[in-house]
Amino acid sequence: MAYTGKVALITGAGSGMGRVAARLFSKGGAKVAALDVSEAGLQETAQGHPGITPLRVDVTDGTSVEKAVRDIESQLGPIDRVFHAAAIMPCGQLLKMDADTLLRMMNINYGGLVHISKATVPRMLERGKGDFVSFSSMAGVIPIMKMGGYSATKFAVSAYTEVLYHENRNRGVRFACVCPPSVSTPLLDQGRQTDWPKMLDGEQPLAPEEVIAAVEQGLEQGKLWIYPSKNARIGALVRRLFPNLIWKQVHQVEGW
Numbered sequence: 001m002a003y004t005g006k007v008a009l010i011t012g013a014g015s016g017m018g019r020v021a022a023r024l025f026s027k028g029g030a031k032v033a034a035l036d037v038s039e040a041g042l043q044e045t046a047q048g049h050p051g052i053t054p055l056r057v058d059v060t061d062g063t064s065v066e067k068a069v070r071d072i073e074s075q076l077g078p079i080d081r082v083f084h085a086a087a088i089m090p091c092g093q094l095l096k097m098d099a100d101t102l103l104r105m106m107n108i109n110y111g112g113l114v115h116i117s118k119a120t121v122p123r124m125l126e127r128g129k130g131d132f133v134s135f136s137s138m139a140g141v142i143p144i145m146k147m148g149g150y151s152a153t154k155f156a157v158s159a160y161t162e163v164l165y166h167e168n169r170n171r172g173v174r175f176a177c178v179c180p181p182s183v184s185t186p187l188l189d190q191g192r193q194t195d196w197p198k199m200l201d202g203e204q205p206l207a208p209e210e211v212i213a214a215v216e217q218g219l220e221q222g223k224l225w226i227y228p229s230k231n232a233r234i235g236a237l238v239r240r241l242f243p244n245l246i247w248k249q250v251h252q253v254e255g256w
């Protein structure tokens, strides 16, 4: 996308891929509304980037999201692009994690998508243009032990985005669902501080910039599903054709 004069809304912009996207779009001349719950993260993202407007918004709060979108459109202009990247990733076995944590994760990772899409997509459809990008994950393609809770949120993100696309295709808005493998961001540290699956230990994480570049390319190519690496594409294929092969490896690696 030529960024000059465009308006982007990014959730989870106080860290990781949201931050990288916010700075990249802003450097390219876009006006960026950066949403996050982390005030400190937002300040750091916006530091030295006058085109970034930091907004402390919790994506689980539909009323706040709706108000933020109204304010952004009246102050910055109609939103051209949405990246929903806000998420958390506590790991562990399903029966060992408490229900509150699992449901809170669903509320942020998936509930946030519901609120953001409802507040922005109808406006974009009315104008007949815009980009709507959901951040799913390879965890939303390949479920593994100790990542069941997070995977469930990402399967929900993928399914919601797929149906959202089909219900609104050919109306000028581009939809994309990106499924990255491990990416070098603070989310990985967050996961590692909990009961981290051994399966993910050997993975060399991608750089956030690689994922954002893949999203840009995928949007240009009109792709709904964006797998930002060759391994991710192969993984998705193997999961579809031979799911038990992957489970066999998961059991072997986790040791039970």
Ligand SMILES: NC(=O)c1ccc[n+]([C@@H]2O[C@H](COP(=O)([O-])OP(=O)(O)OC[C@H]3O[C@@H](n4cnc5c(N)ncnc54)[C@H](O)[C@@H]3O)[C@@H](O)[C@H]2O)c1
Pocket: 011, 012, 013, 014, 015, 016, 017, 018, 035, 036, 037, 038, 041, 057, 058, 059, 060, 084, 085, 086, 087, 088, 089, 108, 135, 136, 137, 138, 179, 180, 181, 182, 183, 184, 185, 186, 187, 188
């Ligand atoms: N890093 C990875 O390995 C990886 C891999 C695949 C997919 N993803 C997905 O990519 C997206 C971006 O991840 P990241 O690695 O940049 O994560 P990150 O942890 O660096 O950033 C996530 C941001 O979301 C914010 N956030 C959390 N709860 C929020 C809420 N209720 N409201 C608003 N903001 C909230 C956090 O404060 C944080 O700044 C996520 O959806 C993640 O699930 C990440």
